[in-house]
Amino acid sequence: MGDDAATPTDHTVLLNGQIYQSPPDSSLSPVLASCMVIKDGNISHIGSEQDEFVASAKQSEATVKNLHGQTVLPGFIDGHLHLLLVGQALTKVALDHCKSLDDIKSEIKSYAAANPDVSRIFCKGWTHSMTPEGVNARLLDDIDPRPIFVDTKDLHSTWCNSRGLEEICHVMELGADSPDPPGGTIQRDADGKPNGVFNEGAVFQTIWPFVARVASMEEKKEAIRSAFNAFNAAGYTGMIDMAMDETIWEPLIELRNETNGQLQGMRVAAYWLMKPDDSLDNVLAQVDRAAELAREYNAETTPDCRLVGVKVICDGIIDACTASLTEPYSNGENPDPLWPEHVLHPLVAKAHAAGLQVALHAIGDKTIRMAIDVLEKNTDKSRRPRIEHLELASARDARRLGRLGITASIQPVHSDPAILRAWPRLIGDGRCKRAFAYREFADGGAPLALGSDAPTAPHQPLPNLYVATTRRSCREPELPAVVNPEFALTVCQAVAGATHGSAYSCFADGWTGSLKVGLKADFVVCDVVLTPGEIVKGVVKETWFEGKRVFEA
Numbered sequence: 001m002g003d004d005a006a007t008p009t010d011h012t013v014l015l016n017g018q019i020y021q022s023p024p025d026s027s028l029s030p031v032l033a034s035c036m037v038i039k040d041g042n043i044s045h046i047g048s049e050q051d052e053f054v055a056s057a058k059q060s061e062a063t064v065k066n067l068h069g070q071t072v073l074p075g076f077i078d079g080h081l082h083l084l085l086v087g088q089a090l091t092k093v094a095l096d097h098c099k100s101l102d103d104i105k106s107e108i109k110s111y112a113a114a115n116p117d118v119s120r121i122f123c124k125g126w127t128h129s130m131t132p133e134g135v136n137a138r139l140l141d142d143i144d145p146r147p148i149f150v151d152t153k154d155l156h157s158t159w160c161n162s163r164g165l166e167e168i169c170h171v172m173e174l175g176a177d178s179p180d181p182p183g184g185t186i187q188r189d190a191d192g193k194p195n196g197v198f199n200e201g202a203v204f205q206t207i208w209p210f211v212a213r214v215a216s217m218e219e220k221k222e223a224i225r226s227a228f229n230a231f232n233a234a235g236y237t238g239m240i241d242m243a244m245d246e247t248i249w250e251p252l253i254e255l256r257n258e259t260n261g262q263l264q265g266m267r268v269a270a271y272w273l274m275k276p277d278d279s280l281d282n283v284l285a286q287v288d289r290a291a292e293l294a295r296e297y298n299a300e301t302t303p304d305c306r307l308v309g310v311k312v313i314c315d316g317i318i319d320a321c322t323a324s325l326t327e328p329y330s331n332g333e334n335p336d337p338l339w340p341e342h343v344l345h346p347l348v349a350k351a352h353a354a355g356l357q358v359a360l361h362a363i364g365d366k367t368i369r370m371a372i373d374v375l376e377k378n379t380d381k382s383r384r385p386r387i388e389h390l391e392l393a394s395a396r397d398a399r400r401l402g403r404l405g406i407t408a409s410i411q412p413v414h415s416d417p418a419i420l421r422a423w424p425r426l427i428g429d430g431r432c433k434r435a436f437a438y439r440e441f442a443d444g445g446a447p448l449a450l451g452s453d454a455p456t457a458p459h460q461p462l463p464n465l466y467v468a469t470t471r472r473s474c475r476e477p478e479l480p481a482v483v484n485p486e487f488a489l490t491v492c493q494a495v496a497g498a499t500h501g502s503a504y505s506c507f508a509d510g511w512t513g514s515l516k517v518g519l520k521a522d523f524v525v526c527d528v529v530l531t532p533g534e535i536v537k538g539v540v541k542e543t544w545f546e547g548k549r550v551f552e553a
């Protein structure tokens with residue numbers, strides 16, 4: 001009989017734990033078991049140490065691990081993230097502690113000196129308050145001849161040196177007279193030429209595709225590997241990529257092929273990102289491509305790495321006044337959704353006919369209503385369609401989600417009061433009362449999938465659950481603001497959304513997402529108190545994937 005799970009084994013008894021069992025009604029408290037047996041990667045028993053099953057497992061040479069009262073939760077599944085960007089963000093030079101332009105420059109300079117072989121220098125963590133005079137490309141030009149790219153902490157702006165700007169313009173075919181993309185700005189100098197700063201939509205539509213394109217295959221594989229490691233360390237065993245395309249799929253599959261035809265310690269489900277196009281044929285051809293990949297990579301062939309559906313970004317965000325609202329913003333702006341409804345109907349119908357799931361990004365109430373209408377007409381419950389973000393839904397639409405079996409894919413970290421300071425000014429206090437109506441979605445019977453939208457927000461699951469259940473700030477814990485407390489989820493609703501709900505949303509609930517006999521032994525061991533106020537202090541100690549420990553603190 002082994003003493004501890006120091007070596008991988010296919011038969012383990014976990015004793016003296018608090019093993020989380022979803023209550024039948026998630027407004028109730030969790031049910032906790034003390035003992036779990038795992039064999040050949042699956043959960044074979046949950047109960048108490050006195051059970052006959054446990055005694056015979058112990059006799060048959062199973063490794064016994066004493067949990068010393070720690071909590072065991074199902075492995076977290078991030079319901080919405082951007083895999084390659086997460087990985088790339090992890091390897092960037094951190095500027096968070098800088099206070100001035102000089103600090104930033106000297107930090108980049110020492111990185112450049114220590115890393116003579118990297119072809120480009122990527123940085124993160126810049127805030128505008130470090131550079132109150134404003135910035136442009138020239139300010140970075142005397143540091144290093146290589147292209148330099150600097151992201152703001154919130155990822156809503158990117159600043160580059162002249163060499164970097166040249167490369168962006170070349171690769172993305174941008175000229176001095178290229179217009180700003182929808183919902184974004186390319187900052188200009190006095191002559192109207194781009195000056196090296198990209199904001200909002202220009203980051204997502206120009207910088208991110210640029211970075212994905214110029215990174216080498218090796219760099220991308222390395223980024224994906226670091227994302228998997230970081231997510232295992234945070235307690236994740238699964239993730240749903242919400243903007244998959246060829247530039248990410250290719251390295252992901254190559255990485256998988258190199259590691260015995262199996263991703264290591266992580267399951268990925270992906271939605272293929274639809275790119276806007278004036279030609280309906282070109283739009284529908286993208287659905288064909290997704291369907292082709294889904295026929296090759298699905299639950300039967302590659303359960304750890306699947307292409308499950310298509311994703312359409314139907315509007316922008318409130319802060320940039322690009323989310324489409326039924327009433328104008330306070331400044332008079334009143335943008336339409338980014339995709340017209342008459343294109344979404346054939347797109348969704350075709351995806352449904354091809355067996356694909358559909359995920360629609362909809363933040364403003366006008367877009368949300370349109371998204372629900374389109375899903376209602378062209379797909380159905382059996383396909384588990386979903387809507388991403390749902391930040392400003394009307395009460396009527398909140399109720400429709402459950403009735404239509406539409407998963408509410410929510411990112412509680414986006415409802416952190418520290419990042420909503422502009423909302424009252426942009427949409428007025430009245431509409432702010434409808435913000436992030438998570439509890440209404442749940443009460444209306446909508447399946448919930450919780451995600452982080454990393455790297456646009458931090459990916460740690462326990463802080464995400466804290467914001468979901470307290471509606472308070474995790475970024476600035478001292479902040480007294482509570483965002484519409486009546487919409488808070490219970491701890492069990494939030495835990496379910498971040499585990500079983502995310503699995504359910506992509507048809508993975510048959511093998512992961514809960515701690516039940518017969519499912520994969522995907523779980524986290526943590527020191528945590530499962531109450532709204534305390535959950536944030538929890539610490540993930542170990543992460544297990546298919547019965548093997550893949551992370552230990």
Ligand SMILES: [Zn+2]
Pocket residue numbers: 080081082242453
């Ligand atoms: Zn996203």
